[in-house]
Amino acid sequence: xxxxxxxxxxxxxxxxxxxxxxxxxxxxxxxxxxxxxxxxxxxxxxxxxxxxxxxxxxxxxxxxxxxxxxxxxxxxxxxxxxxxxxxxxxxxxxxxxxxxxxxxxxxxxxxxxxxxxxxxxxxxxxxxxxxxxxxxxxxxxxxxxxxxxxxxxxxxxxxxxxxxxxxxxxxxxxxxx
Amino acid sequence: xxxxxxxxxxxxxxxxxxxxxxxxxxxxxxxxxxxxxxxxxxxxxxxxxxxxxxxxxxxxxxxxxxxxxxxxxxxxxxxxxxxxxxxxxxxxxxxxxxxxxxxxxxxxxxxxxxx
Numbered sequence: 603x604x605x606x607x608x609x610x611x612x613x614x615x616x617x618x619x620x621x622x623x624x625x626x627x628x629x630x631x632x633x634x635x636x637x638x639x640x641x642x643x644x645x646x647x648x649x650x651x652x653x654x655x656x657x658x659x660x661x662x663x664x665x666x667x668x669x670x671x672x673x674x675x676x677x678x679x680x681x682x683x684x685x686x687x688x689x690x691x692x693x694x695x696x697x698x699x700x701x702x703x704x705x706x707x708x709x710x711x712x713x714x715x716x717x718x719x720x721x722x723x724x725x726x727x728x729x730x731x732x733x734x735x736x737x738x739x740x741x742x743x744x745x746x747x748x749x750x751x752x753x754x755x756x757x758x759x760x761x762x763x764x765x766x767x768x769x770x771x772x773x774x775x776x777x778x779x
Numbered sequence: 780x781x782x783x784x785x786x787x788x789x790x791x792x793x794x795x796x797x798x799x800x801x802x803x804x805x806x807x808x809x810x811x812x813x814x815x816x817x818x819x820x821x822x823x824x825x826x827x828x829x830x831x832x833x834x835x836x837x838x839x840x841x842x843x844x845x846x847x848x849x850x851x852x853x854x855x856x857x858x859x860x861x862x863x864x865x866x867x868x869x870x871x872x873x874x875x876x877x878x879x880x881x882x883x884x885x886x887x888x889x890x891x892x893x894x
Contacts, residue, residue: 625892638835652891686890696886708880733883734892768876 603717607753612665612676615754615762616658617722618746623652623680624736655681655722657730658746659766665743675737676746681716682731683724696729700761702768711769714762721751730762732769 627647635644656678663669665676687693699709713729722728738746754762887894 638831680892682888682890682892686888688887688889689885692886702876702879704875704879708882709876710883710886711879711881712883713886729888731888731892764872764876767873768879769881771873771877772879772881 603755603758604719604752605755607750609750610747611667612658612660612662612743612747612750613753613759614658614660614662614665615759616750617681617716617752617754618656618658618678618749619721619751620653621656621678621746621749623654623656624738625680625734655728657681657762659732659735659763665740667743674740676740676742677735677737678746679730679732679735681722681724681728684715684727684729685724697727700765702765709765709768711765711772714765719752732766 631647631649632645633648634642635646637643657680658665658676659679660675660677684693684696687696696710696713697715699706699713700715702709712733713731716722716728716730718725718727
């Protein structure tokens, strides 16, 4: 699943450790600082920052330094500890769903299971959660790169991105399970 | 050399008037006009004026002077995007799975992130 690390570049599928995990903004949690004219001049979020593992989902080509990092942002998604799953019986099923299959006809589309590895402290593996993607400005490139700990094999990245694409491409409408 | 505040304080000590805290505009004025401005403005000062000036000064000094910070929600320049051509076979591959049932909601993670 993992391959040797290119230390001078970010690639799609790279695992980043100890990075600040960002997410959807909750407008109710924002407090504003107003100036004397009651104009909002600053805002702050009154919650502790969370740090953890994340995976780079941007296309390698679009964040390649040799291409001038074409995108303005780097897309990432957090990793989650498989041991915190509320229904452990489903974990084996989730692992198998890494490879999409028409025959099976269903999948845990928003997750991709990653084998346990010493570099990640989740003893029994983790999942990347596509539903919690976020982005960082491209001028964060060096900072993100400095936290790169793992690089995935090309074939694995292909499977991850196929699942990632299917997660967004799936038919619209509510499907009853 | 006197600071603005001490100069104003000395000139004012005989009259016992309240000195308004110098705001940003006064700092940007010349030494002479600034002093005159402070003395002139003190005639109309109230407690509210002083508090307002102090508040504005603190806000300007501590916050507005950092305007060079990068806006986290700055524009995304779509014109910079030069996407590669997507091979039709890739689209076909994804379309095969467009009707697959997503059962992601049957599992949750108790790790503090909202699900």
